Amino acid sequence: MSSDSTIKGNREGFGEAIVELAKIDPNLVVLCGDLSDSMKLTEFKKLFPDRYVECGVSEQNMMGVASGLALAGKTPWVVSYAVFNPERNLDQLRTAIYSQLNLKIVGGHTGLATGRYGSTHQALEDLAIMCSLPTITAAVPADYKQSFALTKQLHTLKTPTYLRLSRLARPSIVDSQPIILGQSLVLNKGKDLTIFACGLMTQTAVEATKELEEIGLSVELINLHTVKPLDQRTIIESLNKTGAGIVIQEHQTFSGLNSLLAQVVANEAGQKITKSIAFEFMGVTEIFGESGSEDDLYHKHGLDKLAIIKKAKLVLEKKKKINS
Amino acid sequence: MPANINQQLNKIACKVRQDILRMTVLSGSGHIAGSFSITDVLVTLYFSKILRFDPKRPNWDKRDYFLLSNGHTCPALYAVLARSGFFDVAELDTYAQLGSRLQGHPHFAFGSKDNLPGLENTSGSLGQGISQAAGIAWAMKMDGKNNQVFCMMSDGEQQEGQVWEAYTFINYHHLDNFIGIIDCNNIQISGPIKKVMPLRDLKLKLMSFGFRVLEADAHDFADLEKKLTHAKENKSQATIILASSLAGKGVSFMENDSKWHSHIPSENEYSQAIKELQIKEKSDVK
The missing domain is CATH 3.40.50.970 (Thiamin diphosphate (ThDP)-binding fold, Pyr/PP domains)
Structure with missing residues (x-):
């Protein structure tokens, strides 16, 4: 990395x-x-x-x-x-x-x-x-x-x-869909949970998705390159299907993409969103950054592949409780 | 300047000050002291052919730009624009009322047909008009146009760091189509500038940044016309005019008292002030 x-x-x-x-x-x-x-x-x-x-x-x-x-x-x-x-x-x-x-x-x-x-x-x-x-x-x-x-x-x-923009350059995502402002990219289709990612966290989410699929989960991965306005339709459709979402951004956890997406879900609950959704939000939580290598920083602040995999397990447990 | 022109400008300035008082009293808000201290400079700019403008074509591409950076003194600008023919004087009475084009601090919306004609910029957060003026001046140079850009600031505003960033920028990029005017009335909201946060030797500081610095009496029309004309006609260097003024100028009990920065006159104070201005309007006094 x-x-x-x-x-x-x-x-x-x-x-x-x-x-x-x-x-x-x-x-x-x-x-x-x-x-x-x-x-x-x-x-x-x-x-x-x-x-x-x-x-x-x-x-x-x-x-x-x-x-x-x-x-x-x-x-x-x-x-x-x-x-x-x-x-x-x-x-x-x-x-x-x-x-x-x-x-x-x-x-x-x-x-x-x-x-x-x-x-x-x-x-x-x-x-x-x-x-x-x-x-x-x-x-x-x-x-x-x-x-x-x-x-x-x-x-x-x-x-x-x-x-x-970011300082770190990561290889481009392998995807042939057109990049259109305001439209999200569904990078992988799945039914167990949806991962929403923007910026460099998208590549991390791609890696995590592969690994989660290898252990038998069906993961929908959506890249939200446009954070405002959000592509509400795709978000809602996916959550209605999977019932579980993880949002990951290289940003303070309690704002930015996470809160904008949470608002969409809360506003549409009982309207276009037809079921209770299990959620996990990922980001840098109530702390500033610090010096260190990219790998060390991502690991410490819970923004690497392993952290997504752990959150996937958590969110699926929540989903199970909701549905039981 | 012939005496009759002087007298004519005095009459307009007295009317403008009465407009300011009326707007302030009707809305129960506004900044009289600063509005009064810049009135004569604005009247000179708009009524003695210093600024190139056409009230029938506010967006005329050959106009000179006037930007008010100390936005809280906008009642003076609104009144001068109305009396220059940009819009009806009656509209002044809507100042700071819901839905008015005359916001409590100026609001300009780019491309909107609902803008107040003649207004060029949004201001209210101090220190920004100067950078906006620098941007317009840069664009005029880039397009090879000879429009000039005037920017009014207050002396208290010079405490903003952004102002000094802009001064460095203007001189480095040689924006000699920029003419700044600093209204030096020596007061700010909490009291005299020298007690709140003194500016030290403003003239020396500005000269060291690369400006041609002129000094003017902000209430002497002949002196203002001379200095503004000099600045306009002598390019090769960006100019700043230090306009030495009296806060609250024009009404005896309001002059040089920081209480009137944003104080609203009582009914009696209002009548007294209007009476004084009406007497001055008819006299030959500046």
Whole structure:
């Protein structure tokens, strides 16, 4: 599971898509706060120096400048690590969204796998923050392919968007379905339980699903690359079938995808959801991150294959109680 | 500036201050002191041909931009926009009422047809208008346009760190189409700035950031016109005008008293204030 520098990850998918978009949209501008290489903007800077706005280590001003560019009719992509953008400059972003400005926010280095930089660089709250803002669309690509496709699709929206990226590059998911904003991907069909995953946790869930199937369970695996708005129909259909769900995200457990999905289930209980559902929610629970290798961090915080397998057993026990 | 123009601007400014009082009293909210201290600057910008605009075409692509960063002083901007012909003066009475286009702090919604004509930005959280102005200035340069971008800030607002990020950005990117005005009335909500959080030598600080810094009397129309024209006509450097003002300017018992930052006048205070302004409107006094 350790990082391999030859693999293209979701940062590369963004960096390549933004170059393609800039070739066709002269109004596209990119703002970054001294992290252009890390955020894979090197090529964009080289090809479009007049449309790259260097903001230095000044994220609050960066968001304000982006707002001004949007007021003047540009479509700004505002790029930095998520702990700085949108977390440090949330007030400026809030004003921009209140003003219906078409800002494209990109937060890098989310989750635990951010090298050994420690908690100051591990955004674990950004989805909760972003999804609480009215009108925003939030995407969490799992890999290079999703990131490339979703970047392009987010650009076509006239409303504010958030793209959540990771430092760690994992091999792309093997899947031939089209990647469409707002539509989930059913990566495996099953009937005993459903695993919902976004971002890098998708690959972990793929591995866990294989192992669970090997011991005789039938697991439905759904990738939710678009966290807001959620693909409610697929979620509900699957849960009506399996009656048990596990949600996994590289984020604080009690918010983000977990709580958004829980709301869908609670709202539809007795309506479109026809039975009681057993649930387990996975994430980083009531604690900040820390330095360490990716494998060690995922293991300690219960975000590896083994942890999913344990949760699968737990959720199936719950399901049994509900149905007994 | 000929005396009759001076007198004409004085008349408008007196009307604007009466509008501000009326909005404040009708809604039971608003910030009189700061609104009064920026009134003469706004009147000069809009009524002595400093700003390029057309009230019939608020989105005219050749207009100069005016951004209010210290959003709590919006009653002054609303009144000046109405008196410039952007919308009916009667609409001022809806200020801060449910459903009004005149929000308690300015709200601009991009692309919406429900916006208040003439308004360019949302403000209220201090320190942001300057960055928004920098973004517009950058876009104008990028498109090879000569529109200029004016931004009004307050002196208390200079306590926000974002302002200093923006100053660095503006000068590094050489945005000489930017003209900032700082309303220096020396007070903020809790009292005198020098007691709450002093700014030290603002002029020296701004010069060291790379600005051309001009000083003006915020209540002397001739001086304001001279400094604003100088800033507008002499590009090559971004400019900031330090406009030395009196909080609550125009009504004797409101002047230079931080109590009036957001205090609402009683019925008697209101009549007294209106009376003073009506006398000034007819006189030749600034």
